Amino acid sequence: MDEERINPGHSNVRNALRIVGPLIALVGLGLTIFGLVDFFRAFGGSGPPRYFWCVFVGMPLLATGGFLTKLAYLGKIFRYMAGETAPPMKDTFNYMAEGTREGVKSMASALGQGLREGGFGVGSQTMVRCHKCNALVPEGAKFCSRCGQALGKSKPCPQCAEANDPDARFCDNCGYKYE
Numbered sequence: 001m002d003e004e005r006i007n008p009g010h011s012n013v014r015n016a017l018r019i020v021g022p023l024i025a026l027v028g029l030g031l032t033i034f035g036l037v038d039f040f041r042a043f044g045g046s047g048p049p050r051y052f053w054c055v056f057v058g059m060p061l062l063a064t065g066g067f068l069t070k071l072a073y074l075g076k077i078f079r080y081m082a083g084e085t086a087p088p089m090k091d092t093f094n095y096m097a098e099g100t101r102e103g104v105k106s107m108a109s110a111l112g113q114g115l116r117e118g119g120f121g122v123g124s125q126t127m128v129r130c131h132k133c134n135a136l137v138p139e140g141a142k143f144c145s146r147c148g149q150a151l152g153k154s155k156p157c158p159q160c161a162e163a164n165d166p167d168a169r170f171c172d173n174c175g176y177k178y179e
Contacts, residue, residue, distance in 0.1 A: 017072035025065025031058025131165050 035054030042049040070077075127136040130144035130151065137144055141151055153163035155178075162173035170177055 014072055014075075017068050021065050021068030021070075021072050023065070025062055025069060028058045028061025028063070028065055031055070032062060034058070132167060 031054040035049075035052050035056075035058060038051040039049045039055070126139045128139050128141075128151070129135070130137055130147060130149055132149040133144060133147040135144055135146035137146075137151065143150055150166045153165055155164045155166050155168055156162070157164060157171040157174060157176050159176040160171060160174040162171055164172050168178060
């Protein structure tokens with residue numbers, strides 16, 4: 001069994017928790033009931049409650065025993081939950097996959113077509129973005145059709161002669177700052 005290879009003492013711990021947890025819970029329940037009975041008997045005229053302190057010992061024992069019992073059966077709880085939730089989740093996934101299959105196919109074919117054409121392809125012509133207004137313009141255009149900005153790199157750097165965008169503040173190559 002896989003759990004034996006991971007932690008050889010796992011079964012022993014689980015079995016001990018399955019015994020110790022309920023025992024501690026039962027002791028805690030007994031002390032709580034005993035303390036509460038003593039408390040309510042005091043209203044009948046038998047004097048002040050003498051064993052009410054048992055409630056303060058019994059309730060933490062009851063909670064601790066319940067927690068240890070829960071730990072002992074946690075594997076069974078999760079296996080049950082998985083068995084109950086896995087089939088509806090599988091059905092939901094299959095339903096969603098069936099409903100979106102055609103949309104995914106059309107998106108994939110459009111993406112493939114766009115990659116084959118290259119760039120921001122509109123038809124068979126490659127498009128570029130204007131560096132000023134972000135409009136799409138044909139690749140060979142000299143000026144933007146929206147804002148009129150010159151599109152070619154026409155500003156030479158005085159330090160390294162690299163061609164830069166007309167509105168560049170720094171050289172793309174050497175970082176020279178234009179005044």
